[in-house]
Amino acid sequence: MKKMKVDEVLNTNIWDVDSKPHIVVDYEKCRRLCNKKACVYLCPAGCYTLTGGEILFSYEGCVECGTCRVICPHEAITWNYPLSGRGVQYRYG
Numbered sequence: 001m002k003k004m005k006v007d008e009v010l011n012t013n014i015w016d017v018d019s020k021p022h023i024v025v026d027y028e029k030c031r032r033l034c035n036k037k038a039c040v041y042l043c044p045a046g047c048y049t050l051t052g053g054e055i056l057f058s059y060e061g062c063v064e065c066g067t068c069r070v071i072c073p074h075e076a077i078t079w080n081y082p083l084s085g086r087g088v089q090y091r092y093g
């Protein structure tokens with residue numbers, strides 16, 4: 001089997017997006033409390049972006065790694081797995 005790079009493997013994933021977001025961000029905490037906004041730099045799927053100093057979040061491409069939940073210093077993230085069978089589906093484990 002041909003060796004694949006990590007980004008090639010991730011590009012094989014598919015998503016069955018849950019209509020209900022499985023991650024909810026408290027933007028008020030982001031705005032008031034957070035200077036470093038580490039989620040923007042550490043989310044491997046690029047779900048967090050910074051626009052005009054404000055956090056924008058989209059859950060659709062989330063790979064459910066849990067990084068944002070662990071690294072957020074202000075408990076601004078409510079995190080649950082998507083409903084059973086929804087969310088990311090890995091093709092290579």
Ligand code: SF4
Pocket residue numbers: 025029030031034035036037038039040055071072073074075076077
């Ligand atoms: S690290 Fe937490 S508080 Fe800071 S911007 Fe990201 S979600 Fe908001």
Ligand code: SF4
Pocket residue numbers: 023042043044045046047061062063064065066067068069
């Ligand atoms: S769980 Fe991982 S992929 Fe999903 S939003 Fe958080 S850091 Fe990004």
